Amino acid sequence: MSLHWYPGHMAKARRLLRAHLPLVQVVFELLDARIPYSSRNPDIAELLAGKPRVVVLNKEDLADPRATRAWLAYLEQEGYPTLAVNSLTGKGLDKLEEALRRVARPGRTGILRGMVVGIPNVGKSSFINRLARGRAAAVGAKPGVTKGKQWIKVTPNFELLDTPGVLWPRFEDPEVGLKLAVTGALKEEVIDVEAAALWLAAWLQEHYPDALAKRYPLAAGKAPEEFLDELGRHRGFFLEGGCIDRVKAAVALLKDFREGRLGRFTLDPIA
Ligand SMILES: Nc1nc2c(ncn2[C@@H]2O[C@H](COP(=O)(O)OP(=O)(O)OP(=O)(O)O)[C@@H](O)[C@H]2O)c(=O)[nH]1
Ligand SMILES: [Mg+2]
Numbered sequence: 001m002s003l004h005w006y007p008g009h010m011a012k013a014r015r016l017l018r019a020h021l022p023l024v025q026v027v028f029e030l031l032d033a034r035i036p037y038s039s040r041n042p043d044i045a046e047l048l049a050g051k052p053r054v055v056v057l058n059k060e061d062l063a064d065p066r067a068t069r070a071w072l073a074y075l076e077q078e079g080y081p082t083l084a085v086n087s088l089t090g091k092g093l094d095k096l097e098e099a100l101r102r103v104a105r106p107g108r109t110g111i112l113r114g115m116v117v118g119i120p121n122v123g124k125s126s127f128i129n130r131l132a133r134g135r136a137a138a139v140g141a142k143p144g145v146t147k148g149k150q151w152i153k154v155t156p157n158f159e160l161l162d163t164p165g166v167l168w169p170r171f172e173d174p175e176v177g178l179k180l181a182v183t184g185a186l187k188e189e190v191i192d193v194e195a196a197a198l199w200l201a202a203w204l205q206e207h208y209p210d211a212l213a214k215r216y217p218l219a220a221g222k223a224p225e226e227f228l229d230e231l232g233r234h235r236g237f238f239l240e241g242g243c244i245d246r247v248k249a250a251v252a253l254l255k256d257f258r259e260g261r262l263g264r265f266t267l268d269p270i271a
Pocket of ligand 1: 058059061062085086119120121123124138140141142143144145166
């Protein structure tokens with residue numbers, strides 16, 4: 001994975017979080033239910049130390065339900081109320097009120113203010129929109145949609161601050177970078193799309209051997225490279241001169257995975 005992706009606006013976003021922390025009574029830490037470990041920003045853990053926190057495993061509809069149950073139990077053990085949520089349908093949000101009651105009290109004005117933080121594209125704006133029952137915040141399938149901060153009134157006495165996604169400058173473990181790439185947290189321009197897709201195909205073959213062949217019968221018995229070529233050929237993705245366009249095939253595979261068409265997967269095992 002490229003090491004030159006960490007943009008200046010991320011440092012700015014981190015400063016924004018720090019500056020607004022004193023204004024809120026609670027922080028919603030949004031994690032991607034498919035990668036609860038890899039989507040956790042180690043930089044932010046330090047920033048949030050001591051602040052009341054609710055952990056939200058978002059996109060639960062895309063994660064393996066068994067793994068989600070195990071992750072919920074594990075994160076609760078850390079002492080944070082933890083919910084598994086689908087921000088598109090609202091599934092799981094009924095548990096929010098009780099979680100809040102466990103950790104937070106409104107401020108002096110009687111208004112409870114919360115800050116929603118998490119990596120790019122994890123669904124921060126969607127989560128807020130669902131709670132506010134409207135399209136209060138801009139949402140998009142690409143990382144980096146929310147550029148600045150925005151306060152949204154969920155109810156007359158509950159307000160949420162939407163913030164831009166924040167990553168950290170270096171992934172100690174290259175698998176963390178690959179998992180962030182395949183789940184859509186990194187901009188397509190800064191990742192090696194083909195390497196990410198090949199890694200995903202190999203991962204699926206190892207952990208859910210039937211998943212690829214179920215969606216793509218042509219994948220049966222093929223190594224990842226060969227599978228990607230076949231997929232490109234089958235879809236008619238050719239470069240000028242007749243070579244298979246493996247990048248286009250890679251993008252197609254990643255899109256299917258991100259939209260849940262291959263099934264529900266959790267890429268992070270509990271340590
Ligand atoms: N399947 C599924 N998709 C979701 C869920 N929540 C959000 N999404 C999708 O994820 C994408 C990103 O959502 P956003 O709400 O823009 O994410 P964000 O964290 O605000 O992203 P940035 O502002 O770019 O940091 C959009 O395509 C959403 O429709 C969910 O619970 N399940
Ligand atoms: Mg956003």
